[in-house]
Amino acid sequence: MRLVGAELTKIFTTALWWVFALILIPLWALSILFNWGTANVTSQVDASQVPADQADVIAATGQPINIASNLYTSGQFFGVLLILLLSAILVTNEFFHLTATTTFLVTPHRERVILAKLAAAVLLSLGFWLVTTLLNLAVAPFLLRQLGLPVQLGAGGVWRAVGLNALAFALWAIVGVGAGVLIRSQIGATLTLSIGYLVGPLGAQAVFFLLSQYVTKVFEKLTVLEPTTASQLMISGTELPGNPPRWVGALVLIGYALITGLIGTLIMRRRDVS
Structure with missing residues (x-):
C-alpha cells in the first residue's frame, strides 16, 4: 500500500493530473451532446425505409434502454484516451526525469513497483470514471426527457453498462502502464498511443471490411478484436x-490488459534502467 501511495503522490504533486481532468470536462460535454444528437437522429429514422440488413440494428439502437445506456456512459471514448496517456506517463516520467534508477534502488523488486503503478493507474481511472458518471447522472435524465423517453434509471441494462464502463476505464489504465514500459520515451509513447487510439479503429475496420468482402464474412465479427471497438461494445x-x-x-x-501488463512487468524486470 505504501508503494501505491507513493505512486499516487507522484501523480498528485504535479500539475499533469488536473490538466488532464480539466481537459476531460469539455470532452465529456462534447461526447454527451454528440450522443444526444445521434439519439435525436436515430429516433426519427424509419427502419422500414432502410436496407433490411441495417433495419434490425437501427431498431435496436433506437430502443430507449440503448439510448439511455449511451447517454449514461458518455465520455468513455475521450476519457479512456486520457487515462491511457496518463497511465503511460506514470511510467515514462521515471525515465524522462531520470528517477527510474532511484526508484528501483529504493524498491529492488521491480515487479512490486510495476504492480504499484498499475494499482495507482486503476484508482486514477476509476476517479475519472466516477466524475463522468456523476455528470452523466445529472445531465442524461434531462436529455432523455427532451427526447420524450423515460430516464431508465431503474433498468438493469443501464447499470450493467455503467459498471462495464468502469471496467473499461480500469483495463485501459493497465494497457497504458504496459505501453509506457514498452515505449520509454514520453513523447514517443504519447504520440504512438494517441495516433493508435484515434486512427487505429479506422484502419482495423477498413482491413476487416475488405477481408469480409473478399475472403469470408466471418471477418465482420472480428472487428471486436480492435480494443476501442471492444470497449464501445461493452457499454x-x-x-x-x-x-x-x-x-x-x-x-x-x-486480454489486452493482461498481455500488456505481463509483458511490461517481464521487460521491466530484465531491462537495464541506468
Missing part, C-alpha cells in the same frame, strides 16, 4: 443484432 444496453455479446468485448479488453 451497450442490450445485445445488438449483428454484434458479438457484450462479454466478448470485455474479454478482448481483459
